[in-house]
Amino acid sequence: MNVQRVSTGGVWEKKVGYCRALRTGNFVFVSGTAPVKDGQVVAPGNAYLQARRCFEIVKESLEKLDCPLSAVVRTRMFVTDVSRWEEYGRAHQEFFGDFPPTTAMLGIGSLVDPEMMIEVEVDAIVG
Template structure:
């Protein structure tokens, strides 16, 4: 049963037809989130900065949903270039080092050439 839909204010949500996060009875499902700073509608050219912004965006969605980063149980990383993953490890460890969710890294093209990483998570309530 869907309890709530969360929006980040991204224009992509309306154009494509999705929610940043969906809350059901037990979980918060956060969509693939990129490194856009939605307040400024900018994106860094640096993959590490994009990873940090992804996680800040995810943190905000989880807070809005009544959850938190500490309740993440699953994370998927999607990167167009596998070589960009290892430089992100320190920031990923900063956010996930104590949580240690189940994780998968996928190499795939993203919707915009400026996007260097996309992260999606599932968290408990």
């Protein structure tokens, strides 16, 4: 079975031993994606901008696997403050509003870095 993997070069990928995204056949899976750029957490305290950054990374990773956003069938948002659901949801809608996938938003206690407010996972089916 042919497997394609994408790495963003994030510090956790190498330390933990995972890739950002993987495609096997028509199935594409994106690992938990945090709001990071150049090794730093983006927009501490800003739920909307952190969510946007996660979806930007997801989109870039999918593109490397020839997978459009319209092929996404499921998203999962793990958030540290679920009361800010509208901010996370606004970013989600901006990326997926034209072809809505199934989704879940789960309130959790914390993420790897205390400045992170959201982490996103995505599944897609191409073709």
